[in-house]
Amino acid sequence: MTEPVHVYAGECTTTYRADADPQRQRGRVVVVHKPDGTVLVHDAAGYQPVAWLTRANAVHRERGPEGGFGLVAVKDGERLRVESHGDADHACHDATPAGVPVGHCPDCTGRLVRARGSVTCLGCPAEYGLPRDAAVLDSTCDCGLPRMAVERGARFELCVDRDCEGLDASVRERFDREWSCPDCGGDLRVLRERSLFLGCENYPDCGTSVGLPDREVVGTCECGLPLVAPESGDATADADARCLDGCHRAAR
Numbered sequence: 001m002t003e004p005v006h007v008y009a010g011e012c013t014t015t016y017r018a019d020a021d022p023q024r025q026r027g028r029v030v031v032v033h034k035p036d037g038t039v040l041v042h043d044a045a046g047y048q049p050v051a052w053l054t055r056a057n058a059v060h061r062e063r064g065p066e067g068g069f070g071l072v073a074v075k076d077g078e079r080l081r082v083e084s085h086g087d088a089d090h091a092c093h094d095a096t097p098a099g100v101p102v103g104h105c106p107d108c109t110g111r112l113v114r115a116r117g118s119v120t121c122l123g124c125p126a127e128y129g130l131p132r133d134a135a136v137l138d139s140t141c142d143c144g145l146p147r148m149a150v151e152r153g154a155r156f157e158l159c160v161d162r163d164c165e166g167l168d169a170s171v172r173e174r175f176d177r178e179w180s181c182p183d184c185g186g187d188l189r190v191l192r193e194r195s196l197f198l199g200c201e202n203y204p205d206c207g208t209s210v211g212l213p214d215r216e217v218v219g220t221c222e223c224g225l226p227l228v229a230p231e232s233g234d235a236t237a238d239a240d241a242r243c244l245d246g247c248h249r250a251a252r
């Protein structure tokens, strides 16, 4: 998915104002205005902007009198103003998120990259949101998209497109009614609110629920809940499996 990034260049006065006195600077600079409202003013040296406002609430652009420009970015108590003197250059470029390449888009053959929690195509608007802990694999789904691996009580390998292969349906098929409620003996269903969890089938009479682990289930506890492998790097765990509820009853 592309979004416009505006780039300006010219001799400018930059005024940054927060609580204190305004800081005013003048020089030949390059100004980058990103679609999320971030404005960066760069001079000739270093990686750091000489002035900036990240994710401004609003950015107003004006055309200056002699073909120049004026830019005002506002965020809560902060205000950044950039005004050109005389002629200035302006260009608008299409930009995408940049990330690790993970394959090619089956729709447009463009490059797919993993960036900010999604797999995004650089050539078309296709975007596939990933679970936070998903690992994108080298293998390819029949539909042409890359596959990913997610741990939810077991390792699930799925297409990155949830309309092609859904994580919820796969986890439900595997684990729905697999364990029983420690409080009333009812079946635990695989449910989702923001994330997947196990909830008692007798809700609302019984409100028992536990999160589905992001690790492998290795057995069933005496209380009815799954036992999970100890977290890697947890030296105190004695490599013993633990009840999801931490109930310390013996394994069955």
Ligand SMILES: [Zn+2]
Residues within 6 Å of the ligand: 105, 106, 107, 108, 109, 110, 121, 122, 123, 124, 125, 126
């Ligand atoms: Zn594409």
Ligand SMILES: [Zn+2]
Residues within 6 Å of the ligand: 141, 142, 143, 144, 145, 159, 160, 161, 164, 165
């Ligand atoms: Zn697929």
Ligand SMILES: [Zn+2]
Residues within 6 Å of the ligand: 181, 182, 183, 184, 185, 186, 200, 201, 202, 206, 207, 208
């Ligand atoms: Zn219950």
Ligand SMILES: [Zn+2]
Residues within 6 Å of the ligand: 221, 222, 223, 224, 225, 243, 244, 245, 246, 247, 248, 249
């Ligand atoms: Zn238990």
